[in-house]
Amino acid sequence: xxxxxxxxxxxxxxxxxxxxxxxxxxxxxxxxxxxxxxxxxxxxxxxxxxxxxxxxxxxxxxxxxxxxxxxxxxxxxxxxxxxxxxxxxxxxxxxxxxxxxxxxxxxxxxxxxxxxxxxxxxxxxxxxxxxxxxxxxxxxxxxxxxxxxxxxxxxxxxxxxxxxxxxxxxxxxxxxxxxxxxxxxxxxxxxxxxxxxxx
Amino acid sequence: xxxxxxxxxxxxxxxxxxxxxxxxxxxxxxxxxxxxxxxxxxxxxxxxxxxxxxxxxxxxxxxxxxxxxxxxxxxxxxxxxxxxxxxxxxxxxxxxxxxxxxxxxxxxxxxxxxxxxxxxxxxxxxxxxxxxxxxxxxxxxxxxxxxxxxxxxxxxxxxxxxxxxxxxxxxxxxxxxxxxxxxxxxxxxxxxxxxxxxxxxxxxxxxxxxxxxxxxxxxxxxxxxxxxxxxxxxxxxxxxxxxxxxxxxxxxxxxxxxxxxxxxxxxxxxxxxxxxxxxxxxxxxxxxxxxxxxxxxxxxxxxxxxxxxxxxxxxxxxxxxxxxxxxxxxxxxxxxxxxxxxxxxxxxxxxxxxxxxxxxxxxxxxxxxxxxxxxxxxxxxxxxxxxxxxxxxxxxxxxxxxxxxxxxxxxxxxxxxxxxxxxxxxxxxxxxxxxxxxxxxxxxxxxxxxxxxxxxxxxxxxx
Numbered sequence: 001x002x003x004x005x006x007x008x009x010x011x012x013x014x015x016x017x018x019x020x021x022x023x024x025x026x027x028x029x030x031x032x033x034x035x036x037x038x039x040x041x042x043x044x045x046x047x048x049x050x051x052x053x054x055x056x057x058x059x060x061x062x063x064x065x066x067x068x069x070x071x072x073x074x075x076x077x078x079x080x081x082x083x084x085x086x087x088x089x090x091x092x093x094x095x096x097x098x099x100x101x102x103x104x105x106x107x108x109x110x111x112x113x114x115x116x117x118x119x120x121x122x123x124x125x126x127x128x129x130x131x132x133x134x135x136x137x138x139x140x141x142x143x144x145x146x147x148x149x150x151x152x153x154x155x156x157x158x159x160x161x162x163x164x165x166x167x168x169x170x171x172x173x174x175x176x177x178x179x180x181x182x183x184x185x186x187x188x189x190x191x192x193x194x195x196x197x198x199x
Numbered sequence: 200x201x202x203x204x205x206x207x208x209x210x211x212x213x214x215x216x217x218x219x220x221x222x223x224x225x226x227x228x229x230x231x232x233x234x235x236x237x238x239x240x241x242x243x244x245x246x247x248x249x250x251x252x253x254x255x256x257x258x259x260x261x262x263x264x265x266x267x268x269x270x271x272x273x274x275x276x277x278x279x280x281x282x283x284x285x286x287x288x289x290x291x292x293x294x295x296x297x298x299x300x301x302x303x304x305x306x307x308x309x310x311x312x313x314x315x316x317x318x319x320x321x322x323x324x325x326x327x328x329x330x331x332x333x334x335x336x337x338x339x340x341x342x343x344x345x346x347x348x349x350x351x352x353x354x355x356x357x358x359x360x361x362x363x364x365x366x367x368x369x370x371x372x373x374x375x376x377x378x379x380x381x382x383x384x385x386x387x388x389x390x391x392x393x394x395x396x397x398x399x400x401x402x403x404x405x406x407x408x409x410x411x412x413x414x415x416x417x418x419x420x421x422x423x424x425x426x427x428x429x430x431x432x433x434x435x436x437x438x439x440x441x442x443x444x445x446x447x448x449x450x451x452x453x454x455x456x457x458x459x460x461x462x463x464x465x466x467x468x469x470x471x472x473x474x475x476x477x478x479x480x481x482x483x484x485x486x487x488x489x490x491x492x493x494x495x496x497x498x499x500x501x502x503x504x505x506x507x508x509x510x511x512x513x514x515x516x517x518x519x520x521x522x523x524x525x526x527x528x529x530x531x532x533x534x535x536x537x538x539x540x541x542x543x544x545x546x547x548x549x550x551x552x553x554x555x556x557x558x559x560x561x562x563x564x565x566x567x568x569x570x571x572x573x574x575x576x577x578x579x580x581x582x583x584x585x586x587x588x589x590x591x592x593x594x595x596x597x598x599x600x601x602x603x604x605x606x607x608x609x610x611x612x613x614x615x616x617x618x619x620x621x622x623x624x625x626x627x628x629x630x631x632x633x634x635x636x637x638x639x640x641x642x643x644x645x646x647x648x649x650x651x652x653x654x655x656x657x658x659x660x661x662x
Contacts, residue, residue, distance in 0.1 A: 020510070022392055022492050026621040030628070031600045035263060035277040037237035037284050039345075049628035075393040078426070078492070079621060080600075081328040082235065083344035104396055104428050105328055108359075109344035163360055167219040174346070176246075178217055179354035183251075186356060189214050189225045190252070194460050195318055196227065199453040 007171040008114055011096040011142040013068030015151065016058050017129035023072060024079035025106065029088050031080075042084055043092035063136040071129050072099035073122075077106025086110040096142045098149055098158050100125050111164040114173050116144055118158035127154055144168050201467035203364045204320075204433055205399050208339045208464060212322045214356060221358045227321035228338075229351045230307045231258035231294065233285040234602070235326030239348040240288040248353040253293040255355060257316060258285060260299055261306045263602045266565050266592035269299045275604060292352070305568020305594040308332040308536040312416065313570055315445025319434035319461040324351050329536045329618065331422040334431030335415035336438050337464060339399070341428055362429060363397055363473035366466075368404030371480035376653035378546070379414035380538060380616070380636035382406070384486040384496050386418075386478070387425040392494040395427025398473070401466060402432050406480040412441040413542040420537045421618050424493040433465035485652055487523045488620045488634040489515060495620075496634070499524050499651045514622055515631050516610075523633065524649050529611040531562040531644035532625075533589075533637050535599040538616035539567030543637040544575050547616075548583045550641035550655055556588035557647025563590040563605070565597040589644070601626020614643035 033045040051057045058064050070089065076099045077085060086109045089097070097110065098118040110117050120128075131138060131151055140151040147159035160168065167173040179186075190196045214223040229252075236258070243250070250256060263278045273279040282299055289296035297303040303310060308329055311317040319337035323330060328342035347357055369382055387394075400422050407415065415432045422430025432438075439458050442448045449457040484498035490511035497503060502520050503512070512518065517526075533539075533547050544564060556562045564584050566572035572594055575581060581591045598605040599617035606626025607613055613625055613632050620632035633649060642652040 024492070024619075024621045026600075026619070026624050030623050031602045032626065034234050034602060035281070037281060038241070039238055049623045052628065075396075075426070078392060079328065079423075079619060081326060081330075081342040081344055083238075083326075083346060086344075101393060101396065103393070103426065105342055105344065105423070108347065112344065112346040163219045163221045167221075170218060172217075172219060175217065175221075175358040176248075176350050176353055179223055179350055179356040179358060180248075182215060182223075183354070185214050186223075186225060186251070186354065189212065190355070193211060193225070193227060194457070195321060196255070199449045199456040199460065 005171040006114065008116060008168040008173065009144055011069060011116065012139060013095060014066060014137060015069040015071050015128070015132040015140045016064040016067035017071045017132045018058050019073060019129060021074040022078055023076050025077055025082050025085040026079055028077065028085040029082060034082060034084055039084065039087040039091070042088040046088045046092055066093065068093055068095040069140045069142060070094045070097045071125060071132060072097060073125060074100040076102050078103040081105045081109070083109045086113055086115055090115050098125065098128060098142065107161065111167065111173055116160050116164065116168055118142055118149055118160055120149065120156050120158035124156040124158065128156060201469045201471070203401060203466040203470045203472065204337060204431060204464050205339060205362065205364045205401065208320055208322060209361055217358055221360050224322060224357050224359050226324045226351050226355050226357060227255065228316055228323045229256045229355070230311055230323065230325035231256060231348070232262055232307050232327065233260045233281045234262040235345050236288065236348055237281065237284045238345050239352055240292065242349045243352055250292040250294060250352045252355040256294045256352070258289050258294050258296040259304055259307055259310055260285060262596045262600070264299055264595045265603050266595045266597045266605060269593050271299065278603060302569055305570065306536045306539060306596055308420065309539060309567035309571065312336060312412065313568060315442055315448035318442065318448065319438060320464045324357060328423045329420050331428070331430045332416050332420040332536055334419040334429055335412055336442065337431055337434035337461065339429055339431060342423060362399040364401055365395070365398045365474040365476065366401045366403065366472040368477045369406040369480050370404040370477065371406060373406060373480045373483060376485055376638065376656045377483055378636040378638060379410060379417040381483050381486040383418045383421040384488070384493065384634065385483045387421065387494045388496045390425055390476070392424065392492050393426040395422065395425040398427045400425070400427040400430040402430060407432055408435065411542060412437060413540045416540065417537055421493065424618060434461045485636065485639055487639065487649060489517050489523050491515065491620055491622050493618065493620060493634060497523060499649065524651060526612065526633065526649045528560060528614045528643050528648060530607060530613040531556070531560055531640050532598045532613055532615040532617065533640050534565030534567065534597055535617040536567065537618040538637045539565060539571065541571050541574050543616065544571070544580050547637040547641040548580045550638050550652060551587040551589070551645060552583050554587055554645040556644045560644050560647055562588060562644040563592055563598070565592045566594050568594045598625055600624060614640045614649065616640045
């Protein structure tokens with residue numbers, strides 16, 4: 001999942017609606033599953049505690065099996081910076097997230113994995129969630145460049161934050177190579193800092 | 200042109216503008232721990248990359264380490280494996296590590312400032328959202344994910360966009376029994392858990408001016424709970440006094456030159472902010488959370504609001520219009536990067552001295568670092584806690600996130616000095632967390648239920 005200069009223009013697939021605001025990364029990936037030295041297999045533990053206490057949790061619902069577009073509400077991914085949360089989502093097959101808003105660290109962690117997060121207003125997200133609940137087979141088309149998500153007759157304005165959008169479209173969402181490209185300049189900036197060069 | 204500290208530091212660390220419009224930002228200090236780094240080191244190996252600035256990279260173990268015994272190999276095999284992996288990675292890549300056997304081991308956000316690694320005007324990154332803590336001395340510090348840990352290891356840089364800056368003034372005096380924790384819980388309650396999205400929080404005002412660096416760390420630590428990725432306080436004489444003599448701080452004339460540079464970084468008096476709020480310290484009371492995010496709080500004398508979230512109430516077993524005060528607790532936890540420093544333990548010890556933990560309560564104190572533990576023991580605090588019925592543990596994150604064996608069981612209710620009351624946060628999926636100051640945790644441990652620490656102070660705890 002690292003290093004591929006793949007351009008991401010468009011995601012297409014069935015959806016999975018997950019209602020609720022402030023869905024924190026402890027709920028997405030409980031801390032006991034951070035007791036690992038690799039990200040492999042994390043998808044098995046997505047929302048594990050919520051799924052155990054709620055049999056009707058969307059991630060338990062066979063109607064949404066194989067979905068690639070997750071649809072969430074406000075402040076999704078708040079809390080811990082654990083990349084294990086978006087890693088688990090990406091490894092479960094999620095290719096895009098549409099939501100009202102995202103925590104900033106989660107947004108950065110998702111984008112660097114090539115997982116675009118689309119922001120739309122409350123009413124639009126609710127309509128999309130309701131549509132998927134009513135017709136789980138509906139195919140969602142998410143266009144990164146246009147900032148448009150369509151599903152059946154629904155058409156939403158849902159934008160990817162500009163810097164991440166440009167990075168997805170140019171295939172530069174994984175920035176390490178860019179950060180290493182001008183290393184002389186990195187050294188120059190470092191040497192100009194008194195706490196690096198010595199007070 | 201007048202500028203904020205945030206912008207001065209940002210500009211000084213800007214390498215270039217990337218094609219996406221993001222800034223390539225140099226990271227002055229990279230702190231690493233055992234949980235969010237192993238995959239990053241693996242990615243380095245896959246690509247054949249080295250660590251670009253090993254001398255600006257420091258590691259410790261905190262999240263998973265046992266706090267009952269640090270004898271190796273750990274009984275917890277996964278703790279042993281993750282610690283061993285970090286030891287191997289640091290050896291291979293030439294990184295300075297304070298592992299479980301080092302006298303400097305501790306929570307990464309406690310040891311950074313304690314060792315003087317954390318300094319004003321630095322950019323700091325760590326694979327942990329509470330990295331904002333380091334802003335207390337006037338650094339700009341970001342929590343990052345593991346792929347970004349890889350980026351910083353490989354290039355000492357991050358691809359980021361500048362944040363807006365919200366100035367938060369807290370003016371006046373805090374009443375007795377009201378602490379920095381109450382201030383930040385109140386700020387988060389008022390501005391919301393996502394109110395800080397897109398912002399760095401610059402804290403100031405006469406109440407902050409009077410605070411110690413420990414107290415400022417408590418406030419900056421929880422910036423992320425309000426959605427702000429970074430939080431800071433402008434460096435002042437308190438900051439310089441704090442740093443002087445610390446192991447990694449400049450010495451002699453260099454310290455004076457550093458102070459001159461640090462002073463120049465503070466926000467200019469007429470700097471423009473993207474937003475400003477002003478709070479009255481006197482309006483802040485001892486605060487406790489009732490819900491499942493850190494914004495869901497009330498003062499200890501207040502009732503749970505009429506518009507309280509249904510899901511949170513159902514999980515916590517609370518009702519609208521009732522008080523949190525009087526809620527029976529099962530566990531009392533004093534520790535974490537929020538409130539695990541010496542002054543936190545001193546304040547809690549002041550409350551428990553001469554009292555005993557209620558019989559049904561399991562109470563533990565987990566110092567934020569081995570140095571905190573040593574300093575506390577030199578003052579006899581461990582004896583005060585033990586005599587009162589607390590367990591006195593070794594340094595680590597412990598029950599803040601339940602990654603080691605320190606966990607809630609079932610639906611236990613925990614009075615906790617930590618930072619998150621999320622569902623399942625303390626290791627039991629149905630465990631319930633009430634966030635509060637260390638003094639309030641001490642009061643709850645003694646009373647066996649959530650209590651108003653001010654009443655204990657008035658009842659004769661020596662000030």
